[in-house]
Amino acid sequence: MKYVIGIDLGTSSVKTVLVSREGEVCHEASREYPLIQLQSGYSEQDPEEWVRQTKLCLKDLLLRAAVPPESIEGISFSGQMHGLVLLDEEHRPVRHAILWNDTRTTAQCREIEAKLGDRLLAIAKNPALEGFTLPKLLWVRDREPECFRRAVTFVLPKDYLRYRLTGQLHMDYSDAAGTLLLDVGSKRWSETICDSLGLPPSLCPPLIESHACVGHLLPGIAQETGLLTDTRVFAGGADNACGAVGAGILSPGETLCSIGTSGVILSCETNRDADYQGRLHFFNHAKPDAYYAMGVTLAAGYSLSWFKNNFAANESFGALMKLAESVPPGANGLLFTPYVAGERTPHADSLIRGSFIGMDSAHTKADFVRAVMEGITFSLHESVKLMRAGGKTIDTVVSIGGGAKSEVWLQMQADIFDAAVVKLGSEQGPAMGAAMLAAYGCGWFATMEECAARFITRSNRYEPRPEAREKYARLFDIYQEVYGATKSLNARLLPFRRGR
Numbered sequence: 001m002k003y004v005i006g007i008d009l010g011t012s013s014v015k016t017v018l019v020s021r022e023g024e025v026c027h028e029a030s031r032e033y034p035l036i037q038l039q040s041g042y043s044e045q046d047p048e049e050w051v052r053q054t055k056l057c058l059k060d061l062l063l064r065a066a067v068p069p070e071s072i073e074g075i076s077f078s079g080q081m082h083g084l085v086l087l088d089e090e091h092r093p094v095r096h097a098i099l100w101n102d103t104r105t106t107a108q109c110r111e112i113e114a115k116l117g118d119r120l121l122a123i124a125k126n127p128a129l130e131g132f133t134l135p136k137l138l139w140v141r142d143r144e145p146e147c148f149r150r151a152v153t154f155v156l157p158k159d160y161l162r163y164r165l166t167g168q169l170h171m172d173y174s175d176a177a178g179t180l181l182l183d184v185g186s187k188r189w190s191e192t193i194c195d196s197l198g199l200p201p202s203l204c205p206p207l208i209e210s211h212a213c214v215g216h217l218l219p220g221i222a223q224e225t226g227l228l229t230d231t232r233v234f235a236g237g238a239d240n241a242c243g244a245v246g247a248g249i250l251s252p253g254e255t256l257c258s259i260g261t262s263g264v265i266l267s268c269e270t271n272r273d274a275d276y277q278g279r280l281h282f283f284n285h286a287k288p289d290a291y292y293a294m295g296v297t298l299a300a301g302y303s304l305s306w307f308k309n310n311f312a313a314n315e316s317f318g319a320l321m322k323l324a325e326s327v328p329p330g331a332n333g334l335l336f337t338p339y340v341a342g343e344r345t346p347h348a349d350s351l352i353r354g355s356f357i358g359m360d361s362a363h364t365k366a367d368f369v370r371a372v373m374e375g376i377t378f379s380l381h382e383s384v385k386l387m388r389a390g391g392k393t394i395d396t397v398v399s400i401g402g403g404a405k406s407e408v409w410l411q412m413q414a415d416i417f418d419a420a421v422v423k424l425g426s427e428q429g430p431a432m433g434a435a436m437l438a439a440y441g442c443g444w445f446a447t448m449e450e451c452a453a454r455f456i457t458r459s460n461r462y463e464p465r466p467e468a469r470e471k472y473a474r475l476f477d478i479y480q481e482v483y484g485a486t487k488s489l490n491a492r493l494l495p496f497r498r499g500r
């Protein structure tokens with residue numbers, strides 16, 4: 001039997017899966033690493049930790065799988081998007097990586113808007129948002145000139161990991177699209193964007209397709225992990241693109257909901273001129289010449305984890321789901337907005353913070369858990385609504401991520417989105433998409449669709465329940481008013497926040 005390995009370099013952990021040519025997930029292994037949060041709005045990681053934990057994870061996978069290393073034909077990657085890894089001339093990081101959920105770059109976003117105006121949306125297809133890579137580059141230029149002076153190039157998290165495993169430095173189109181430096185339509189680094197901001201185009205690394213082979217493992221890495229230097233390494237893609245590949249979202253009309261640390265609603269596109277006026281992200285897919293539109297809830301699973309860590313630390317997620325199930329839709333009049341780390345879609349606002357509205361002395365922890373899950377799902381529904389307003393039909397949504405582990409949450413998604421929600425047979429998230437890119441890159445399948453037909457099965461289906469759907473439609477109207485009603489209150493609370 002032949003195998004491939006998919007590596008997903010996530011925000012909280014790295015996950016590896018070993019998948020056979022038949023699409024069977026034979027083994028998986030994962031290892032965690034910490035976030036470094038020096039002050040409110042800051043989020044960094046040590047790239048060395050990604051490399052260390054990935055090597056240990058691969059070693060563990062190989063030991064437990066007990067398959068001959070020569071049977072592993074290819075490896076590919078998925079990675080948390082947008083994180084800035086600045087490298088010096090010896091390709092060593094000049095500082096820690098600044099991640100996608102770091103929101104320190106508001107001033108740099110305004111500078112990008114002032115210098116590029118309408119040209120930004122025309123070229124990069126996206127507005128200047130704090131999470132994207134370009135404002136992070138400008139922040140280092142402005143605030144840490146010594147680091148910036150030493151930098152000769154930059155990459156994204158999984159590109160750095162791949163570099164350390166192979167010695168080859170590249171960035172694939174699906175991840176490059178999230179930097180705000182790519183001309184998304186023509187798949188070239190934009191000289192206009194670089195020139196307008198005074199950045200040397202030489203900072204941008206070579207571009208490559210997600211299924212392209214970049215080379216082989218370095219001898220030292222092969223020795224440490226138990227793999228072979230013959231194993232081919234393929235570029236891989238952005239985690240949301242890989243999540244879509246791993247869920248079979250490969251043609252227009254197919255929609256994904258992913259509830260991980262962040263949450264996304266993603267819909268595949270083949271028209272590179274699709275125009276959402278920057279209200280949704282628009283990126284290159286990991287499938288050649290395909291694209292996707294995407295709305296992002298910054299703190300989706302993160303809001304539930306925040307609640308659990310602070311108010312239910314000794315209870316499992318499963319126990320919390322049981323509590324949520326005991327409460328009717330609407331959480332007995334308790335409403336939550338999941339802005340605990342700011343928001344992206346539809347409110348690109350790094351300063352807004354969350355609220356519980358309607359707290360009553362009769363409410364219990366169960367109401368709070370349900371309200372948190374409903375608030376996260378309402379936020380995702382704002383993206384569904386934007387896509388429908390843009391002319392998309394969304395009648396079926398494939399749901400993945402931690403949020404798809406729970407029946408009660410899957411049913412809630414169906415009721416709130418007013419669409420059928422489908423769960424996958426074996427859900428491995430973006431790691432499966434990475435494994436599929438390796439399988440396609442190895443030439444096992446003529447098309448990615450053929451690979452998806454072999455590797456992916458759909459299992460349970462959740463239909464909207466009329467009574468809950470109607471109740472949620474009324475609550476969603478109220479939910480949508482909370483942002484506007486709390487914006488100025490949050491602005492006044494800003495000076496009181498930690499680290500201000």
Ligand SMILES: Nc1ncnc2c1ncn2[C@@H]1O[C@H](COP(=O)(O)OP(=O)(O)O)[C@@H](O)[C@H]1O
Pocket residue numbers: 010011012013259260261262300301302303304305317318321400401402403404405406409429
């Ligand atoms: N059993 C569960 N039921 C519902 N939600 C869960 C469960 N387990 C984890 N989650 C949620 O999923 C999130 C993690 O999802 P995951 O896809 O693993 O995230 P990431 O890949 O971003 O690290 C957690 O923050 C939590 O809110």
Ligand SMILES: O=C(CO)[C@@H](O)[C@H](O)COP(=O)(O)O
Pocket residue numbers: 010011012079080081082100101131178239240260261262263264296
């Ligand atoms: O910023 C985005 C997408 O634009 C995030 O989706 C990151 O790509 C991280 O994802 P998770 O760790 O939540 O999977």
